[in-house]
Amino acid sequence: MSRITPTLQALKDQGRKALIPYLMAGFPKPQDSLALMHALVDGGADIIELGVPFSDPMADGPVIQLAGEAALRHNVGMNEVLGLVRSFRETDNKTPVVLMGYANPVESYNLVHGAGRFVKDASEAGVDGVLIVDYPPEECVGFAADLKAHQMDLIFLLAPTSTEQRMKQVAAVASGYVYYVSLKGVTGSGALNTDEVEAMLPRIRQHVHIPVGVGFGIRDAETAKTIGKVADAVVIGSKLIQLIEAAPEGQGPTHARDFMHGIRQALDA
Numbered sequence: 404m405s406r407i408t409p410t411l412q413a414l415k416d417q418g419r420k421a422l423i424p425y426l427m428a429g430f431p432k433p434q435d436s437l438a439l440m441h442a443l444v445d446g447g448a449d450i451i452e453l454g455v456p457f458s459d460p461m462a463d464g465p466v467i468q469l470a471g472e473a474a475l476r477h478n479v480g481m482n483e484v485l486g487l488v489r490s491f492r493e494t495d496n497k498t499p500v501v502l503m504g505y506a507n508p509v510e511s512y513n514l515v516h517g518a519g520r521f522v523k524d525a526s527e528a529g530v531d532g533v534l535i536v537d538y539p540p541e542e543c544v545g546f547a548a549d550l551k552a553h554q555m556d557l558i559f560l561l562a563p564t565s566t567e568q569r570m571k572q573v574a575a576v577a578s579g580y581v582y583y584v585s586l587k588g589v590t591g592s593g594a595l596n597t598d599e600v601e602a603m604l605p606r607i608r609q610h611v612h613i614p615v616g617v618g619f620g621i622r623d624a625e626t627a628k629t630i631g632k633v634a635d636a637v638v639i640g641s642k643l644i645q646l647i648e649a650a651p652e653g654q655g656p657t658h659a660r661d662f663m664h665g666i667r668q669a670l671d672a
Contacts, residue, residue: 446663
């Protein structure tokens with residue numbers, strides 16, 4: 404079992420909701436990432452979603468795309484992402500880390516290092532879960548089983564357009580949690596309609612019996628608090644990336660920690 408399920412269960416037992424920030428590995432510079440990860444935990448993050456840079460991130464809006472491009476300019480790839488997780492584990496063996504990205508970096512890693520090596524190396528680095536945007540559930544039964552055998556979870560996206568059939572397919576292979584994309588669009592786009600989210604989650608829970616996190620469009624404490632009333636977890640990405648980018652040199656971790664602290668207080672209120 405990964406760290407994800409015990410973490411989410413402990414929060415549920417306390418009547419609290421999980422706070423899951425998204426951070427692009429290697430952004431704004433590779434040397435910043437480790438301090439940012441620890442700052443997010445200090446601010447109240449329960450799980451960290453760590454973005455794997457990729458040149459064609461179809462689900463990401465301009466903010467996260469630009470963050471990924473910055474990381475790629477610094478030659479940050481899967482090797483560096485796993486190295487970052489290993490460094491994080493030197494002083495934090497508690498906070499779950501989920502790699503979020505696309506199929507190409509995973510497949511490329513296996514081509515270079517050998518079949519199945521991504522799962523083995525990710526597990527050894529201390530990764531707890533993997534969310535591959537363009538891996539459909541009907542083609543992931545073997546991959547999910549391999550991850551579980553290495554104490555990692557396979558996490559999937561659901562969207563406002565997801566059918567009952569798709570929810571069932573996801574439920575059959577997903578573990579850890581499911582990530583509900585609250586908007587019809589890319590990350591950071593549009594205005595979040597909390598009423599639509601509230602109406603959708605009971606439909607999802609008819610089929611999915613693990614925690615459901617909600618992301619895409621959550622930008623402040625008030626929205627997080629509203630979503631936290633109906634979801635098991637709140638995921639924040641684009642707004643956090645913007646804050647880090649706007650921070651003066653060397654102050655990104657402080658700004659990230661303070662932002663997380665405000666969201667944490669709102670969720671716990």
